[in-house]
Amino acid sequence: MIGYNDTGWPSLGLDRGILRALAKKKFKCPTAVQSRAIPLVLAGKDVLARAHTGSGKTAAYLLPAIHKIMQRSDSKTKSNPRVLILVPTHELAQQVMKEAVSFLVECAPTLRAGELTCSGSADVLPRNFAGVPPEILVSTPSRVAACIRGGKFPPRALNSGLEFFVLDEADLLLSFGYEDDIRCIADATERGCQCMLVSATSPDDLSKLKAIVLHNPVNVDIALENNFVSGRVKEEQVTTGKSAVMPLISHYALEILEKDKLLYCMALLRLGLCKKKSLVFVSSPDAAVRLRLFLHKFGIPCCVLHEELPANSRAHILHEFNRGVYDYMIAAADDLSSSISVVNDDNKDFTKHTKRKRNAMSHAQTEFGVVRGIDFKDVHTVLNLDVPISASDYIHRVGRTGRAGQPGTAITLTTPKNARALEDMLSRHSVSRHDTRSAIALMPYKMLRREAVEALRYRAEDAARAVGRTAVREARLRELRAELLNSERLAAHFDGNPTDLALLKRASCLISHQEQPHLCHLPSYIRSQKVTCSSAKTGKKNKHTEGEKLTDETTDEIHDDHDEPSEYLKKRKTSRSKDFAHKSSNPSSKNLSWKGAN
Numbered sequence: 001m002i003g004y005n006d007t008g009w010p011s012l013g014l015d016r017g018i019l020r021a022l023a024k025k026k027f028k029c030p031t032a033v034q035s036r037a038i039p040l041v042l043a044g045k046d047v048l049a050r051a052h053t054g055s056g057k058t059a060a061y062l063l064p065a066i067h068k069i070m071q072r073s074d075s076k077t078k079s080n081p082r083v084l085i086l087v088p089t090h091e092l093a094q095q096v097m098k099e100a101v102s103f104l105v106e107c108a109p110t111l112r113a114g115e116l117t118c119s120g121s122a123d124v125l126p127r128n129f130a131g132v133p134p135e136i137l138v139s140t141p142s143r144v145a146a147c148i149r150g151g152k153f154p155p156r157a158l159n160s161g162l163e164f165f166v167l168d169e170a171d172l173l174l175s176f177g178y179e180d181d182i183r184c185i186a187d188a189t190e191r192g193c194q195c196m197l198v199s200a201t202s203p204d205d206l207s208k209l210k211a212i213v214l215h216n217p218v219n220v221d222i223a224l225e226n227n228f229v230s231g232r233v234k235e236e237q238v239t240t241g242k243s244a245v246m247p248l249i250s251h252y253a254l255e256i257l258e259k260d261k262l263l264y265c266m267a268l269l270r271l272g273l274c275k276k277k278s279l280v281f282v283s284s285p286d287a288a289v290r291l292r293l294f295l296h297k298f299g300i301p302c303c304v305l306h307e308e309l310p311a312n313s314r315a316h317i318l319h320e321f322n323r324g325v326y327d328y329m330i331a332a333a334d335d336l337s338s339s340i341s342v343v344n345d346d347n348k349d350f351t352k353h354t355k356r357k358r359n360a361m362s363h364a365q366t367e368f369g370v371v372r373g374i375d376f377k378d379v380h381t382v383l384n385l386d387v388p389i390s391a392s393d394y395i396h397r398v399g400r401t402g403r404a405g406q407p408g409t410a411i412t413l414t415t416p417k418n419a420r421a422l423e424d425m426l427s428r429h430s431v432s433r434h435d436t437r438s439a440i441a442l443m444p445y446k447m448l449r450r451e452a453v454e455a456l457r458y459r460a461e462d463a464a465r466a467v468g469r470t471a472v473r474e475a476r477l478r479e480l481r482a483e484l485l486n487s488e489r490l491a492a493h494f495d496g497n498p499t500d501l502a503l504l505k506r507a508s509c510l511i512s513h514q515e516q517p518h519l520c521h522l523p524s525y526i527r528s529q530k531v532t533c534s535s536a537k538t539g540k541k542n543k544h545t546e547g548e549k550l551t552d553e554t555t556d557e558i559h560d561d562h563d564e565p566s567e568y569l570k571k572r573k574t575s576r577s578k579d580f581a582h583k584s585s586n587p588s589s590k591n592l593s594w595k596g597a598n
Contacts, residue, residue: 008029008030009022009027009029009030012030012034012035012038012039012042013038013039013042014038014042014063014064014067015066015067015070015071015107017070017106017107017108018063018066018067018070018103018107020106020107021103021106021107022063024106025102025103025106027059030056031051031055031056031060032051032055032222033049033051033055033056033057033060033220033222034056034059034060034063036049036220036222037049037060037061037064037196037220038060038063038064040218040220041061041064041065041164041194041196042064042067042068044194045194045216045217045218046194046195046196046214046215046216046217046218047196047197047217047218047220048196048197048199048206048210048214048217048218048219048220049061049196049197049198049199049219049220049221049222050198050199050200050219050220050221050222051200051220051222052200052222052399053200053395053396053399053400053403054399054402054403055222057168057198057200058095058096058099058168059099060198061085061164061166061168061196061198062096062099062100062103063103064164065083065085065136065164065166066100066103066104066107066108066111066136068082068083068163068164069082069083069108069111069135069136069163070107070108070111072163080133080156080157080158080160080161080162081133081134081135081136081137081157081158081161081162082135082136082161082162082163082164083135083136083137083162083163083164083165083166084137084139084144084158084162084164084165084166084185084189085136085137085138085139085166085168086139086140086141086144086165086166086167086168086173086178086182086185087138087139087140087168087169087173088140088168088169088172088173088175088176088178089140090140090311090314091314091315091318092168092169093115093116093138093139093140094115094315096138096168097113097114097115097136097138100113100136100138101113104136111134111135111136112134112135112136113134113135113136113137113138114133114134114136114137114138115137115138115139116137116138116139116140116143116144116147133153133157140178141173141178141181141182141185142178142181144181144185145180145181145184145185148184148185148188149184158185158188158189158190159188159189159190160190162189162190162193163193163194164193164194164195164196165189165193165194165195165196165213166195166196166197166198167182167195167196167197167198167209167213168198169198169199169200170197170198170199170206170209171199171200171206171392173209174206174208174209179208179209179212182209182212182213183212186212186213195213195214195215195217197209197210197213197214197217200395200396200399248402248405248406248407248408249398249401249402249407249408249409249410250407250408250409250410250443251398251410251412251440251441251442251443252409252410252411252412252442252443252444252445253411253412253414253419253422253423253442253443253444253445254411254412254413254414254444254445254448255414255415255416255419255444256413256414256415257415257416258415260453261385261386261413262291262294262460262463262464263453263456263457263460263461263464264413264448264453265280265291265295265383265385265413266294266295266298266300266456266460267448267452267453267456267460268383268411268448269295269300269328270298270299270300270456271448271452273447273448274380274381274383274409274411275380275381275409276327276328276380276381277321277324277326277327277328277329277376277377277378277379277380277381278327278328278329278379278380278381278382278383279328279329279331279376279379279381279382279383279400279401280302280328280329280330280331280383280385281331281332281333281382281383281384281385281386281388281397282330282331282332282333282385282386283332283333283385283386284306284332285304285306285307285308285332285476286472286476287332287385287386288304288305288306288330288331288332289304289472289475289476289479290467290471290472291330291385292304292330292475293467293471293472293475294460294463294464294467295328295330297463297466297467298459298463300328301326301327301328302326302327302328302329302330303317303320303321303325303326303328303329303330304317304329304330304331304332305317305318305321305329305330305331305332306331306332307332309479317329318376321376321377322376322377323377324378329376333386333388333393333397376400378406379400379401379403379408380401380406380407380408380409381401381408381409381410381411382397382398382400382401382408382409382410382411383410383411383412383413384397384398384410384411384412384413385413386413387412387413387414387418387421387422390425391425391426391428394412394422394425394426394440395440397410398410411445412442422442423442426440426442
């Protein structure tokens with residue numbers, strides 16, 4: 001982990017066991033938010049912390065929470081949770097729980113961390129813990145509130161023994177409509193329980209939650225800019241910028257036509273202009289599946305993540321992506337769900353039908369989240385195929401890269417209609433947050449040349465026609481049948497009903513799936529465009545630049561490429577004949593090389 005602060009871990013007052021765990025996990029030194037927040041939590045103060053994504057906010061509340069439990073391990077309230085952590089999505093709950101377990105294994109093996117799963121009814125939720133909750137309980141507010149209302153927790157489970165109450169991604173908890181659930185939980189907790197709110201946006205947006213759970217909190221506001229600011233505002237406040245490092249993200253905008261989005265996305269990935277690993281955001285599950293089918297035709301393996309997949313499948317996909325099985329992930333962004341707030345960032349929406357979509361969103365979707373909180377490992381590039389509907393959504397999308405001090409790149413494909421609107425939206429966001437020095441400046445993306453895109457156009461248009469609504473529907477059906485076959489709950493049913501299993505497998509085989517392996521091959525005349533793009537900066541000569549002749553091997557490769565249409569071959573043959581006639585009549589042109597058709 002890259003540290004931002006000169007102060008070491010021992011000076012924060014953490015237990016020695018935690019220090020040993022930090023050393024084993026190679027946490028060299030605390031980040032700015034950790035060095036400011038941890039001593040305040042250990043001192044028993046309520047804390048409201050704001051820091052950018054990837055700044056170590058999770059450890060800022062997990063470490064002091066574990067310290068408190070270790071210091072009072074002889075407590076008489078072992079039958080109740082000692083720490084309650086609320087997060088907006090099931091995926092983030094799993095991530096926080098795994099991080100807590102990784103620390104406990106190293107410093108306190110007898111302590112436990114657990115999660116209230118989002119599947120099943122409230123009647124079966126506490127059974128996972130055999131009647132004894134873990135010391136650290138992580139969940140979404142709706143799960144905990146369901147247990148409280150249904151009387152599934154032990155008596156006074158949250159009123160006696162709960163020492164630390166954490167709300168992670170607090171702004172998103174409000175956006176997802178969890179306010180009533182949080183009030184229910186707060187009423188069930190002991191009045192003097194210490195609380196901490198963690199967010200990536202301005203604390204001014206959290207006035208409702210502050211009134212519900214905090215008591216005379218200390219604001220820890222880690223500014224994005226590198227200027228040192230100090231002072232007191234309304235409440236006791238610790239603000240810093242000296243030790244905070246602004247996320248090293250380069251923001252680019254590429255203006256194209258709406259119909260060319262698939263083409264440009266494929267060109268960016270196929271020509272290697274997006275450094276791996278890459279995360280591609282689209283607007284809906286159908287769009288995600290269509291893009292995966294489209295990219296698959298060009299030999300670009302990728303995985304898809306969206307809210308309609310079962311929780312176990314989503315967890316497996318995240319795990320496979322994080323361990324490097326896939327270099328590209330297509331995610332259906334949960335922008336609509338993350339924008340269900342009383343006041344929108346920009347007081348206006350990008351689409352006229354956003355409000356109707358918001359009202360139609362199911363509760364199951366609110367417990368799924370990709371844009372915020374989830375820690376994708378080693379993501380270097382974020383590609384927005386669709387413009388986010390708010391500045392906050394844009395910030396949290398691109399926040400999946402540039403984490404822990406690592407550089408990252410964010411590319412947004414815009415259209416003539418929304419290019420200017422995106423810039424204005426980001427500008428208004430920085431002004432409303434009084435954060436103009438850290439305003440996001442979108443730069444035009446110039447690494448992808450138009451000639452390189454046009455060389456791929458005829459391939460892309462044919463492939464795009466092959467992945468229409470019917471193909472997407474068939475792919476979704478295959479996806480659903482695969483989930484049914486892999487379902488643990490249906491395994492017993494299939495054992496007793498082998499005919500149903502055979503019919504389901506047969507139905508999966510009946511769906512046609514045409515392969516076009518020739519599209520995976522990238523001819524040299526197209527690859528030369530890629531080299532030209534990169535050589536403009538490096539100063540290296542292109543393989544097909546002037547002064548170098550095209551080799552026989554390369555020429556054969558181009559002519560043997562059977563996926564080119566006959567019209568295209570005829571045009572190039574005519575072009576080569578003209579070039580030959582020109583060379584014969586003009587002696588000075590003998591040393592000129594043929595560059596390949598664009």
